Amino acid sequence: MGGEEKEMDRSYALFLGCTIPARARNYEMSVRALARHLGIKLVDVEEFSCCGFPLASADHKVAQSLAARNLSLAEQKGLDICTLCSSCTSSLTETSHELEAHPEELKEVNKRLARLQQAYKGPVRVRHFVRILWEEVGLERIREAVKTPLQGLRLAAHYGCHFLKPSEVYGGFDPVEDPRVLDELIRASGAEAVDYARKKQCCGGSVLVADENTALAIGRDKLVELKELQVDGLVVVCPFCGVMFDSQQKKIEKSFEETYEIPVLYLTQVLGLAMGMEEKDLGLSTHAVKTRPVMEKLKSAVAS
């Protein structure tokens, strides 16, 4: 890996959220490996708790104060926040914006934070890891870091909802109706980015709490199209979407009496593979839908 990797100036507090440390360790492993490889400095902050997102529908102000507590922890350390989950990204980014724009809301939040002897000034800058790859590392350096291009692999990007939306708090870094960041990064790995009709459609995961059947029907809709297109894998950047398409895929297959067998990969695993990292360091053996066919296709491409 050479000692000459360029270190980036900015350090980020790594915000893991609830799902990743318990249910998406493969995502976390690949992020940390990629960050080390590309010189992105990630600092662990043990005190980070839930981002507040799951409670927004129950009580907006409670959710906002949970988000603000996390923002204040990063603020105390003088760090920006790097998120991996798209829902955490939207919860923290929206809160940072709301509290910057509305001093009366900031005052209310600080009243609540005082219960924990904490205070928040803001704003704190929040960035999804993949946005950091796109905007701060840049396509060119990523292409340079690719050692074993994933030629022949046909991958479909799933943008999910909160990676790009609400666009007003993300500064519209990628057009919501015609996004390209994930497709470009997939292409940088040497794989083909397959275009498809339901590319921008929600995974359905956030409907699980209210109505499982509806949630599974939404998830299925995308899987059916991907199966028709015979893609080698679906590429996600959010553990919510990851759990929905990977862990729940068997359940969707069962309830609709169909089979899809579509491996679900985190973008960081795809890039890690292209940069020559080992399968085991990227957690590729821990998926619910086996990633073996992806690896076999890659190996046969190398052999031929």
Add this chain to the structure above:
Amino acid sequence: MNDPLQEAREGAKTVEESSLDPTLADEVAQEPGGEGIRECFACGTCSAGCPVRRFNERFNPRRIIRMVLLGMREEVLGEPFVWLCATCFTCQERCPQGVRISDLMRALKNLALRRGNMPEGIPIQARLLAEKGTLYPLDEFDNKKRVKAGLPALPEAHGEVGPLLRELEEILSQKESGSKSD
């Protein structure tokens, strides 16, 4: 036989004008995110792009907004359908009138919850977060697996955040007995 108009008539329910509550729209407009509701001119862009609507006709954003503006309090806040919103922001991004529809649905959920209308999972999640500060508390075994995977061990819970959930826990404990479930 299969006349949709006929079916709609049969399934229709008459709403008496006297049962409408004109204060509902104002109440929603005062919730964060509900401010722009009166801007809606019912074009239906929201319902056209809604992924939930495609698979569950009980959820129809244009219809819900209209119901709020008409003052159909019981029919909106007493029914489970507002909870179906996926918060995907498709409608909010596309609304030509700038109505913050996803935020508006969140406001309706917040109001519904205060009357005890919520999915069963919500109080469970709230309790877990108040006690542990995370939806997936780790245990010793999880941390062993983390270390084995080359990841740092993490605190098993964040109980210190409990006081931030006080207001929600108060509402939920009041609604405990009479809570509706779908």
